[in-house]
Amino acid sequence: MATVNERFGAGVPCILATDSDSSQVIGGCWCRKVTPGSMLWPLLPNRGVVFEISTLFVDPDYRGKNLGSILVEYACSMMKGRGFNGCVSLVWYTRPASVKAHLKIGFKPVGEKVTLSFLGVRRSHVHPGFRQERLPSTSKASS
Numbered sequence: 001m002a003t004v005n006e007r008f009g010a011g012v013p014c015i016l017a018t019d020s021d022s023s024q025v026i027g028g029c030w031c032r033k034v035t036p037g038s039m040l041w042p043l044l045p046n047r048g049v050v051f052e053i054s055t056l057f058v059d060p061d062y063r064g065k066n067l068g069s070i071l072v073e074y075a076c077s078m079m080k081g082r083g084f085n086g087c088v089s090l091v092w093y094t095r096p097a098s099v100k101a102h103l104k105i106g107f108k109p110v111g112e113k114v115t116l117s118f119l120g121v122r123r124s125h126v127h128p129g130f131r132q133e134r135l136p137s138t139s140k141a142s143s
Helices: 002-009 067-081 096-102
Strands: 014-018 024-031 050-058 085-088 112-116 123-128
Touching: 002 014, 002 024, 014 085, 024 067, 050 067, 067 085, 067 096
Parallel strands: 050 085
Antiparallel strands: 014 024, 024 050, 112 123
16 A cells, blocks of 8 residues: 555556455556656657556456456556557566456557666666567467
8 A cells, every 4th residue: 555655646647446345455557658768668669648557466366357457448548538549568478367468458569578687787678579489379469
């Protein structure tokens, strides 16, 4: 909840899902504008007013119930209403359920984030292209 309060206080658009019985937060996502200085900027095919889903989470007890997809689709609808014309989301290959869900609702892979560590210094960058063989098999991924 500290992270939620901090981001709300900073004015970061946020969507939260709560359990209707307990009011417990069971999922959420934050949205932030992608700017020319962002490492994601060079990957964008349409450099209009684009936002990133910077954090997406679903409580483990609620996974597998389509909640993540609902949050992403709601975020896209909300941000479109605020003038955004595109969305990007970093999804790890090690999270195949999340990759499949993003592909199913229309996201397309555009690049890979690579993190290198040398003498204790970590640097990340995103480069165009992706490894098709690392994507889970879905009808969207193969087209």
